[in-house]
Amino acid sequence: MKVLVVGGGGREHAILWALSKSPKVSQLYCAPGNGGIAALAECVPIKATDVAAMVSWAKENAMDFVVVAPDDPLALGMVDALEEAGIPAFGPRANAAIVESSKIFSKELMAKYHIPTAKYQSFTDLDEALAYIRREGAPIVVKADGLALGKGVVVAQTVAEAEEAARSMMADGKFGAAGSRVVIEECMTGPEVTVLCFTDGEHLSPMPPSRDHKRAYDGDKGPNTGGMGAISPAPGYTPEIARRCMEEIFRPTIDALRAEGRPFRGVLYFGLMLTPDGPKVVEYNARFGDPECQAVLSLLESDLMEIFLACRNGTLDQLDVRWTDGAACCLVLASGGYPGKYETGLPITGLEEAGRTAVVFHAGTKRGEDGQILTSGGRVLGVTATADTLEAAIQKAYESAGAISFPDMHFRTDIGRTV
Numbered sequence: 001m002k003v004l005v006v007g008g009g010g011r012e013h014a015i016l017w018a019l020s021k022s023p024k025v026s027q028l029y030c031a032p033g034n035g036g037i038a039a040l041a042e043c044v045p046i047k048a049t050d051v052a053a054m055v056s057w058a059k060e061n062a063m064d065f066v067v068v069a070p071d072d073p074l075a076l077g078m079v080d081a082l083e084e085a086g087i088p089a090f091g092p093r094a095n096a097a098i099v100e101s102s103k104i105f106s107k108e109l110m111a112k113y114h115i116p117t118a119k120y121q122s123f124t125d126l127d128e129a130l131a132y133i134r135r136e137g138a139p140i141v142v143k144a145d146g147l148a149l150g151k152g153v154v155v156a157q158t159v160a161e162a163e164e165a166a167r168s169m170m171a172d173g174k175f176g177a178a179g180s181r182v183v184i185e186e187c188m189t190g191p192e193v194t195v196l197c198f199t200d201g202e203h204l205s206p207m208p209p210s211r212d213h214k215r216a217y218d219g220d221k222g223p224n225t226g227g228m229g230a231i232s233p234a235p236g237y238t239p240e241i242a243r244r245c246m247e248e249i250f251r252p253t254i255d256a257l258r259a260e261g262r263p264f265r266g267v268l269y270f271g272l273m274l275t276p277d278g279p280k281v282v283e284y285n286a287r288f289g290d291p292e293c294q295a296v297l298s299l300l301e302s303d304l305m306e307i308f309l310a311c312r313n314g315t316l317d318q319l320d321v322r323w324t325d326g327a328a329c330c331l332v333l334a335s336g337g338y339p340g341k342y343e344t345g346l347p348i349t350g351l352e353e354a355g356r357t358a359v360v361f362h363a364g365t366k367r368g369e370d371g372q373i374l375t376s377g378g379r380v381l382g383v384t385a386t387a388d389t390l391e392a393a394i395q396k397a398y399e400s401a402g403a404i405s406f407p408d409m410h411f412r413t414d415i416g417r418t419v
Contacts (some may be wrong), residue, residue: 001064001305004029004057006078007048008037010332010363010382011290012069015304016040017359018297019067022305031057035373036362036381048073055081063087067308071147074266074286075101090308096257096264097286103183104145106284113256115249116280118273120185126170132184133162139187144169146178151224151339153283155187190275192282193234194292197250197270198307200316201263204254205307206246208299208323209237210292211416216339218414225339226379229415230330231390232295236274245272245279253284265311294330294361294382299323327390329397331383331415335364336408338378343408346375350403358385358400375406390416 003025005012013036019025020040031054033043046053049072058066068078068091077094091097099106104122109115118141123129133140142165144152152175156162162184169179196207210232216222249270257264269285269292288296297304301322310316335342344364351373354360361384364377381404385396394416401411 001025002027002029002062003065003067003305004031004044004063005041005067005069006031006054006073007069008032008034009070009290009377010361010379011288011293013037013040013361013363014294014297014382014384015067015069015288017361018300018304022303024303024305024309029061029063034362034376035365035367036360038367049076051076051078051081054078055085055087058082058087059085065090065308067091069287071097071100071285071287075147088312090312091266092264092286093262096262098262099257099264099268099284100286101147102145103143103283104181107183107185109253109256109260110281113252115252115256116278118185118188118280118282120183122181122183123170124181126166129166129170129182129184130163133159133166136184136186138162141185141187142166142169143183143185144175144179145181145183146175148175148178149226151226152178153224188273188275188280188282190273191234191236193237193272193274194230194289195237195245195250195270195272196288196292196296197268198311198316198321199254199264199266199268200311200314201258201265202254202314203317204250204268205316205319205321206242206250207296208232209234209242210289210296211235212289212292213412213415213418216412218412220418223339225334227289227291228332228334228412230289230291230295231394231416232292232299232328233390235390241274241279245270249279249281290363291330291332291382294384295328298328298330298359298384298386299326324386326386326388327393328384328386329390329393329416330361331397331401331411332363332379333381333383333401333404334379334410335375335377336410338410342378344374344376346407348373348375348380348404348406350405353403354383354400358383358397360384360400360404380406380409
């Protein structure tokens with residue numbers, strides 16, 4: 001099969017890496033791709049959000065299957081457009097991807113179907129939002145309704161901080177239209193866990209639990225990022241918690257979306273908080289998390305292409321999806337200044353040496369004219385190592401990353417070591 005993966009980050013590199021092992025796949029393409037992906041797939045210079053151009057190229061080049069990996073093209077209906085053009089695709093249609101593209105929709109869905117989550121209110125009027133913040137007090141969480149590159153959530157420790165977050169989103173347009181409506185919710189406590197689930201709209205298959213580290217600096221300090229690292233499995237996610245999540249959250253969510261006429265096919269991301277009252281939903285995403293994807297797919301034993309086909313064709317219950325018993329750690333190496341302003345075009349060294357003991361997934365890289373790999377984004381690389389134990393995987397990832405260097409390189413030193 002000729003397979004096109006849409007996107008150009010670390011998640012897409014991990015998906016392509018896994019697909020490259022499948023005997024069903026004869027040729028891989030990626031649009032737009034990046035400097036590291038170019039070693040696995042033919043890169044096509046089309047923006048991930050250009051639905052018309054992507055569908056046209058896929059049709060002209062006779063793609064057998066397209067994997068739509070990022071959130072924006074899913075929300076824009078790329079899967080709908082591909083299927084209408086007669087090209088099988090992996091990922092939810094736009095009416096199901098709304099679980100990520102509108103936090104208000106997802107909160108209302110959870111309320112209607114009694115899926116445990118934080119107490120909340122949604123707002124379109126700034127004054128009403130500010131009055132609610134003052135009434136509820138802090139800590140409190142302010143979320144932009146729409147897609148904001150993983151940065152549209154502020155966990156405010158003070159009322160003033162929450163008010164500033166609401167103003168920046170609703171009045172100052174920090175996230176554009178995505179922040180014109182906000183969700184304000186109670187600040188839940190407990191360890192966070194991500195569980196990604198393959199689903200064909202009716203059946204679902206959970207992946208090993210993982211934990212993302214969103215804050216920029218050690219000790220979970222600093223601004224939220226797209227993710228500074230991830231581990232899998234996540235400590236504390238016991239068989240009993242897994243059972244409760246399946247009965248109270250995973251299955252009810254899949255059934256709710258189907259009942260609403262929005263069957264979800266693809267990967268549904270459950271961001272969970274293990275609160276003293278039991279597991280609750282922090283957020284849904286309509287795709288693999290990044291960098292959770294890099295850690296989790298490193299543990300997959302089954303053929304990823306077979307799984308994608310089963311999710312699309314409604315036959316996931318007929319597959320035995322297998323995972324290794326080991327553990328994985330993905331350490332993100334970022335540009336200095338990220339998630340704020342940062343420099344690009346900086347040369348990267350040590351990739352070959354690091355690749356001897358870990359898989360180095362490229363996120364924000366490009367190839368220079370002389371073939372040199374250069375930085376081209378905020379999150380640059382995801383050094384991903386596996387081992388029999390989580391502690392060994394963490395140590396291996398850090399040791400491997402020690403070989404890599406680029407100017408102003410930044411990374412957290414406590415991935416996998418904080419709750």
